[in-house]
Amino acid sequence: MPSRHPVPSPGRAPAARRLTAGGAAVVLALGLGLAPGTAHADESVLPTLVTTESIRTHLENLQTIAEYNGGNRASATAGYDVAAKYVINQLRRAGYTPVKHTYEYESWGENSPAVLTQTAPEEREFAPADDFVTMSYSGSGDTTAPGVPVNADSAESGCSADDFAGFPEGAVAIALRGTCPFSEKTQNATDAGATGVVIINNEPGPLNGTVGTESAVPVVGVTQEVGADLLAAGEGLELRLAVDAEVTTQSSYSITADTEGGTPDNTVVVGAHLDGVAEGPGINDNGSGTAAVLETARQLARLDTPNNRVRFAFWGTEEEGLIGSTRYVEGLSDDEVEQIALYLNFDMIGSENFGRFVYDGRGELDGSLPPPSGSGAIQKLFEDYFAGRDLVSEPTEFSGRSDYSAFMEAGIPSGGVFSGADGIKTEEQVEYYGGVAGEPYDANYHTAGDTVEEINWDAVGDLSDAIAYSVETYADSTLPVNGVARTQQAQEFDAERLGDLWLR
Incomplete structure (x- = not known):
């Protein structure tokens, strides 16, 4: 898509002359044939410097890197x-001093595809990915045994040891997804002598979940449709469940870089996860967020010293459970947490069948976690920005699905924008954004098809402008978010997701 505002291509050293907001406004006004002073006094400069061409160059470079290195950018x-x-390298050329934050983590992976087969009363093979998904951190095992439902009429199925009263030792437990974490259902089943666990989704589609830490028995999640068939099979149901997986200790790292100036005790953190999934190059998820944050950092370095320090973060191992960002926040002292004014998260901004989604900082959506005070002000900033450009935006759940999770749990006001992942676009949203109703926002999500060719550049243009605007705004003042003396509200934080994986 042609750029609205050409700038030097990424990789070139920034011009020695630094731009001021006022000076740039005059330059822009003259360039448009306007008299100085006709430009709005509060007009943001950074969105004019962060261009889609520059972001596209970063994305093309990330795709080339993936293509020549195993086809992906997984941790x-x-x-x-x-x-x-x-x-x-890009940060250093822009004048930053990047810092690596290294950590070790337990990485779970399957050595071969899992097997789920109904062996009685009639034989039926179920397909991995389509009919069932192995839960991450499932233990290994190969069992053929009766399939026994536990409290299958309740959302609390498997949540209590009482559900397993009389459970036949050695059987495969069948539980419904519901109110408690999968880890609790699995532990209760294991304690009752189960040799495997099958958890039925409570909504259409696959159940991509995690048991958190390595279980003693194999655990899979099945679709709502497969689950109904298993329950309908009755007392004669027999299953074969086989998982071959292991947990290994791995090392990875995140990258942060601070502006040279700005008040250090009121730091604005701007983050995107750098890693992708093993299935493909990960250009929308999350090359797009990475590229936009990187280009925003490069262009912010051209402006005058900000009032507030800005820290740009590129998180590792998001796709395996938000590990990089979580380890970073866990490693902060109480004083260091207090110095963070707010956190902005940008995970996917170029979905082909996109929407303009703003994280629910007011906590109004059913699936949102309780947001720290000040998060609603961040939501309003993005909503007002889009409204000022006559663009529709919608709230999206603060579900704990991305790297904002650890910051919110620490009581840090959080926000961001998002173009959609595996959700389905509605007819009404087609009126707002175009695209195709009844299809995912990103049909290439977590697949080999997540390439530069599938990026929607209109989405990148709209959302990267909003990103640049928010960073420039909060680099100047965070008053509406955290006031003069920052306060936090202690609230219970009980996430349903760990990154992309359901916990319950």
Whole structure:
């Protein structure tokens, strides 16, 4: 898509002359044939410097890196390491001093596809990914045994040891998804002598979940449709369940870079996850957020010293459970947490069948976690920005699905924008954004098809402008978010997701 505001291509050293907001406004006014002073006094400069062409160049470079390094940028791979070197190089050229934050983590993976087969009363094979998904951190095992439902009429199925009263030792437990974490259902089943666990989704589609830590028995999630068939099979149901998986210790890292100036005790953190899934190059998820944050950092370095320090963060191992961002926040002292004014998260901004979604900082949606005070002000900033451009935006759940999770749990006001992932576009949303109703916002989500060719550049243009605007605004003042003396509200934080994986 042609750029609205050409700038030097990424990789070139920024001009020695630094731009001021006022000076840039005059330059822009003259360039448009307007008299100085006709431009709005509060007009933001950074969105004019962060261009879609520059973001596209970053994305093309990230895709090339993936193509030459195993086809992906997953954590603890060559693709991730080279992508990290690219980000570090770009930041250094812009005048930053990037810092690596290294951590070890337990990485779970399957050695071969799992097997779920109904062996009685009639034989039926179920297909991995379509009919069932192995839960991450499932233990290994190969069992053929009766399939026994536990409290299958309740959303609390498997949540209590009482549900397993009289459970036949050695059987495969069948539980419904519901009110308690999968880890609790699995532990209760294991304690009752189960040799495997099958958890039925309570909504259409696959159940991509996690048991948190390695279980003693194999655990899979099945679709609502498959689950109904298993329950209908009655007392004669027999299943074969086989999982071959292991947990290994891996090392990875996140990258942060601070502006040279700005008040250090009122730091604005701006983050995107750098890693992708193993299935493909991960250009929308999350090359798009990475590229927009990287280009925003490069262009912010051209402006005058900000009032508030801005820290740009590129998180590792998001796709395996928000590990990089979580370890970072866990490693902060109480004083360091207090110095963070707010957190902005940008995870996917170029979905082909996109929407303009703003994180629910007011906590109005049913699936949102309780947002820290000040998050609603961040939501309003983005909503007002889009409304000022006559663009529709909608709230999206603060569900704990991305790297904002650890910041929110620490009581840090959080916000951001998002173009959609595996949700389905409605007819009404087609009127807002165009695209196709009844299809995912990103049909290539977590697949080999997540490439530059599938990026929607209108989405990138709209959302990257909003990103640049928010960073410039909060680099100047965070007053509406955290006031003069920042306060936090202690609230119970009980996430349903760990990154992309359901916990319950």
